[in-house]
Amino acid sequence: MDSVEKSRIFVVIPAFNEEGAIQAVINEVCGAGYENIIVVDDGSSDGTYSKAKQAGAVALGHKINRGKGAATKTGIEAAKLLGADIIVTMDGDGQHDPNDIERLIEPIMKKECDVVLGTRLKNTKGMPWHKILANHVANFFTWYLFGLWVTDSQSGFRAYSRHAAEVINTRADRYEYDSQVIREIYIYKLKYKEIPIAVRYTEYSMGKIQKQGVMNGFKTLYKMVWSLLF
Amino acid sequence: MRFHIYQVVISVISAIMIYQGVTNYIKGKNNPTLLKLLARIAVWGSMALITIFPNISNVAAKIIGIEGNINAVILIGFIFVFLMMFKLLSAIERLEQDLSIVTRNDALKRINEEEK
Numbered sequence: 596m597d598s599v600e601k602s603r604i605f606v607v608i609p610a611f612n613e614e615g616a617i618q619a620v621i622n623e624v625c626g627a628g629y630e631n632i633i634v635v636d637d638g639s640s641d642g643t644y645s646k647a648k649q650a651g652a653v654a655l656g657h658k659i660n661r662g663k664g665a666a667t668k669t670g671i672e673a674a675k676l677l678g679a680d681i682i683v684t685m686d687g688d689g690q691h692d693p694n695d696i697e698r699l700i701e702p703i704m705k706k707e708c709d710v711v712l713g714t715r716l717k718n719t720k721g722m723p724w725h726k727i728l729a730n731h732v733a734n735f736f737t738w739y740l741f742g743l744w745v746t747d748s749q750s751g752f753r754a755y756s757r758h759a760a761e762v763i764n765t766r767a768d769r770y771e772y773d774s775q776v777i778r779e780i781y782i783y784k785l786k787y788k789e790i791p792i793a794v795r796y797t798e799y800s801m802g803k804i805q806k807q808g809v810m811n812g813f814k815t816l817y818k819m820v821w822s823l824l825f
Numbered sequence: 826m827r828f829h830i831y832q833v834v835i836s837v838i839s840a841i842m843i844y845q846g847v848t849n850y851i852k853g854k855n856n857p858t859l860l861k862l863l864a865r866i867a868v869w870g871s872m873a874l875i876t877i878f879p880n881i882s883n884v885a886a887k888i889i890g891i892e893g894n895i896n897a898v899i900l901i902g903f904i905f906v907f908l909m910m911f912k913l914l915s916a917i918e919r920l921e922q923d924l925s926i927v928t929r930n931d932a933l934k935r936i937n938e939e940e941k
Binding site for chain 2: 661669673677
């Protein structure tokens with residue numbers, strides 16, 4: 596960790612109704628040594644915003660729910676305004692292990708690439724079979740529509756260099772955001788790397804109703820096709 | 826020329842709809858645009874024309890190359906509905922994106938102010 600100071604590494608956490616987990620996630624990220632944490636509360640109806648603030652994160656709030664992609668983009672914009680050199684995005688339900696951040700940002704630190712994609716599919720231990728299947732389907736469509744094969748197109752655990760954060764400018768608001776980022780990596784010829792990450796599927800994270808379901812999957816696919824056509 | 830009751834009813838409704846569109850356009854009510862007015866005149870006008878002069882649909886069938894005037898009318902109707910749907914979806918998409926931008930700018934206001 597030499598070329599970039601830790602004070603210029605920002606962790607962005609989009610969160611929607613994550614009152615029950617957000618403080619623990621923030622504390623874990625702090626514990627891993629990263630203090631610049633931006634939580635974007637995406638129009639939650641619970642106390643996500645206040646809990647994030649109490650835990651010491653920079654809390655930003657969408658007045659209405661705009662989707663995971665929109666919230667992530669807001670967080671990235673905020674990080675850029677605050678002078679970030681490296682931006683890490685991760686989920687707010689605790690499924691990602693903040694101890695993986697170091698491995699995730701290392702290739703960017705070494706200037707080997709612009710984007711690092713955390714991939715769950717290189718180590719599927721503990722991952723429900725339907726998630727594995729859904730991810731393979733999503734990977735196929737991402738490759739077929741956007742031209743780049745990656746092993747986990749739907750992972751929200753990623754790291755971006757400042758350059759990548761400036762270049763990537765997708766208009767996707769919801770779950771299609773993750774695939775759109777892959778498209779932009781391909782279009783702008785950004786260097787990327789995939790790093791295996793640990794995933795913790797807890798009762799809490801699996802019980803959330805707004806997660807990608809079959810219907811949301813179809814919606815995501817429709818949005819991906821729409822973005823290509825218009 | 827003998828008129829049936831349905832021809833009178835549809836013609837009157839079409840005339841009212843076109844009149845309303847024209848007056849809205851002149852008075853500037855409900856964000857009028859020339860495109861909206863022309864679309865209204867095209868839809869209601871052609872409906873009235875086909876009702877009053879059913880033989881017109883034979884001309885349309887000949888132009889499109891479909892046998893049977895009813896099929897030609899249905900096809901034109903479908904194409905029009907698809908065009909409207911496409912326009913609506915595009916408008917919704919644009920509005921959604923604008924909404925996200927406004928929401929984002931509002932969320933970033935605090936940081937922007939602190940930066941100044």
